[in-house]
Amino acid sequence: MLQFTKSFTQQEPIPEAAIARAVDVMRGGRLHRYNTLPGETAEVALLERDFAAYLGSRYCLACASGGYALHIALRAAGLEPGAPVLSNAFTLAPVPGAIHNAGGRPVLVETTDDLTIDLDDLAVKAADSGARLLMLSHMRGHIADMDAILDICARHGIALIEDCAHTMGARWKDRPSGSFGLAACFSTQTYKHLNAGEGGFLTSDNAELMARAVVHSGSYMLYGRHIAAPDEETFRRVRLETPNYSGRMDNLRAAVLRVQLQHLDDNCRRWTALYDTLAEGLADVPGLRLPHRPAHEAYVGSSIQFLLPGLDETAVRRFVALCGERGVELKWFGDAEPRAFTSRYDSWRYLTDVGDLPATRRILAQLCDMRVPLTFDADDCRIIAAIIAACLDQVRRDPP
Ligand SMILES: *Cc1c(COP(=O)(O)O)cnc(C)c1O
Numbered sequence: 001m002l003q004f005t006k007s008f009t010q011q012e013p014i015p016e017a018a019i020a021r022a023v024d025v026m027r028g029g030r031l032h033r034y035n036t037l038p039g040e041t042a043e044v045a046l047l048e049r050d051f052a053a054y055l056g057s058r059y060c061l062a063c064a065s066g067g068y069a070l071h072i073a074l075r076a077a078g079l080e081p082g083a084p085v086l087s088n089a090f091t092l093a094p095v096p097g098a099i100h101n102a103g104g105r106p107v108l109v110e111t112t113d114d115l116t117i118d119l120d121d122l123a124v125k126a127a128d129s130g131a132r133l134l135m136l137s138h139m140r141g142h143i144a145d146m147d148a149i150l151d152i153c154a155r156h157g158i159a160l161i162e163d164c165a166h167t168m169g170a171r172w173k174d175r176p177s178g179s180f181g182l183a184a185c186f187s188t189q190t191y192k193h194l195n196a197g198e199g200g201f202l203t204s205d206n207a208e209l210m211a212r213a214v215v216h217s218g219s220y221m222l223y224g225r226h227i228a229a230p231d232e233e234t235f236r237r238v239r240l241e242t243p244n245y246s247g248r249m250d251n252l253r254a255a256v257l258r259v260q261l262q263h264l265d266d267n268c269r270r271w272t273a274l275y276d277t278l279a280e281g282l283a284d285v286p287g288l289r290l291p292h293r294p295a296h297e298a299y300v301g302s303s304i305q306f307l308l309p310g311l312d313e314t315a316v317r318r319f320v321a322l323c324g325e326r327g328v329e330l331k332w333f334g335d336a337e338p339r340a341f342t343s344r345y346d347s348w349r350y351l352t353d354v355g356d357l358p359a360t361r362r363i364l365a366q367l368c369d370m371r372v373p374l375t376f377d378a379d380d381c382r383i384i385a386a387i388i389a390a391c392l393d394q395v396r397r398d399p400p
Contacts, residue, residue, distance in 0.1 A: 002387050004327035006380060008371045011195055018259035025255045033062075033248055034222040043254040045227045048201075050261055052228040055176050057184075057203040059210035060228040062249035062257075063217050066165050066187025066200035070098035070135065072245060073161050073183045073202050076212035077133060079104050084131040086158070088117045089345045089360040091137035093338075095163055096348050099135060107131055108345055111360040114291040115305060115367075116144035118359065119152065126156040137163040138170070138177055140305055140369065143297045146172045146180050153181075161185065168193040169268035171298040182206055183213075188253070191371070193268065193302060194260045196253035207234045215239050218246035268300045270374055275301020277378045278370075281385025282306060287396050288388070307366040311395065318400040320368065322391040328384050334365035 014022075025031060025043060033044035044062050052060035063069050074085065081103040087095055089108035099106045107129045110118035117136060126134070134153060136144070153160050160181025164170075167177035168186050178184030183206065186192075188199035204210050207230035214223050215238060223235050278301075279290055289307045293299060308316055313334065320330050331339070338347045344364055345357060370384075 002326065002383055002390070004380070004383055004387060006327075006376060008329040008373060009191070010373055010375045011190060012374045014195065014256055015259050015263065018256045021255040021259055022252055025251045031250050031252050033251055033254070034220065034225055035251075036225060041227065042225065043251040043258065044249050045225060047249075047254040047258045047261070048226065048228040050258055051186075051201055052203060054261060054264070055178055055184075055203055057179065058205040058228075059203065059207070059230060061202045061210065061213050061217055061226075062254060063200050063202060064247040064249060065094075065198050066163075066185055066189060066192070067094035067098050067101075068217075068247040069185035069187075069200035069202040070095065070161070070163060071101045072213050072216040072247070073185055073204075073209075074099065074102035074104060074133065074135070075216055075245070076202075076209045077159055077161065077182060079133060083133075084129040086122065086125060086129065086131045086134040088137045088139055089357045090115060090333075090364065091139045091163070092165075093343050093348065094165075095135060095137050096345075096351060100350060104133070106351055106354070108351075108354050108357060108360075110357050111363050113307070113363060114293075115140060115142040115363070117149075119145065119148050121359075122149075123152050126152055126158055131156075132158060133161060134158050134181075135161045135163060136181070137165075138167040139163075140303050141166040141170060141299050141301070142291060142293075142305075143167060143170065143172050143177060143299065145294070145296075146175075150180060165192055166302065167300065169264050170300045173296045174298070178203060183209060188257055193264060193271075193300060194257050196257050199249050199253045199257065207231070208238060211235045211238045212242050215242040216245045216247075218244045218248050220244070267374060271372060272299065272301040274372050274374075274376055274378070274381050275299075275304055277381035278304050278372065278385055281382055282388060285385075285389045285392060287311070287392055301372055303369060303371050305367060305369050307363070308368065308392070309366055311366065313365065314400050315395050316366070316368075319391055319395045322394060323388060326387045326391065328387045328391075329370070330388075331369040333367040333369060
């Protein structure tokens with residue numbers, strides 16, 4: 001019987017060049033981003049410059065986490081207390097948490113069978129809620145039809161903030177994910193596409209938004225030490241009316257990230273090759289459906305999802321347990337009890353009047369999710385697919 005033994009949470013080591021750079025920063029002792037010698041540019045400012053160039057955005061702010069970036073993006077975009085913010089019902093807890101933290105009220109939108117935001121429900125809720133902001137989560141790397149999203153936003157006067165925690169390096173119609181809206185947010189937490197332990201980016205082409213965000217992040221009026229930031233004049237207009245919500249990145253993380261950024265595109269290709277091997281192995285498995293990935297979407301396959309349309313809750317549980325016994329660690333989004341990284345919108349109890357989202361509930365009840373770390377190879381992916389197929393076959397032939 002096939003057994004898989006590798007860890008689903010083991011990332012690759014940090015590149016030696018990044019370690020060397022981090023050691024240099026530590027030897028210098030100047031870990032705070034604003035602790036610079038005369039004429040010196042901090043590693044964080046250089047990283048912001050590099051990431052802005054990578055994405056093709058005018059401005060970039062590095063900060064403490066992806067969730068923090070989401071939070072100050074909303075604040076800097078002018079979210080009013082209690083105002084509605086549209087977002088996906090299928091996302092992870094930091095997204096509704098950021099809306100709540102910024103004083104907004106999440107209006108959750110239904111999910112399609114292909115795991116993107118439901119455009120019909122979005123159009124209805126855009127009209128009914130009066131929301132001025134859409135925080136679009138490209139959850140697990142699935143990118144909705146961005147032309148349709150921009151059209152709905154334009155029709156209803158809604159500004160788009162993209163949550164690109166799972167789409168750093170991905171593209172839609174050859175345009176980088178994160179370049180479609182007023183602002184975009186990224187995470188550099190260990191389980192995302194760059195690994196600094198923690199950290200995040202906020203990117204935008206909007207000078208006023210970025211000036212506010214920089215001051216929010218805790219710039220102590222030292223914004224002149226940024227490179228990928230607006231001019232002095234813009235800061236002068238906003239600096240005294242913008243609270244400091246301290247959440248900076250430090251030079252140690254930035255040093256580790258700058259070197260990794262050079263390998264990002266290569267790594268994205270490696271992830272997608274692993275994903276494609278898994279998808280090939282799962283393509284013809286009876287009772288298993290892979291979400292359709294549109295031709296316009298250049299995805300990064302750092303995780304894979306599939307649906308089990310024929311199975312009830314007990315059978316899905318049994319299937320996940322069987323896979324687990326054979327070393328294949330799956331997450332099930334249908335679980336009423338939030339486990340590890342999965343949680344369902346109805347477990348965010350601090351949200352009131354979310355309403356019922358039957359399509360999302362139906363899809364999450366069938367939805368399995370698996371990480372694809374770069375420490376796996378193509379053979380691993382073939383073994384994993386074979387184990388999944390065998391366990392599903394067993395549950396279907398002998399239902400619990
Ligand atoms: C990880 C994640 C975030 C937040 O990132 P952190 O750096 O962990 O705060 C936001 N959205 C999604 C979908 C994520 O997976």
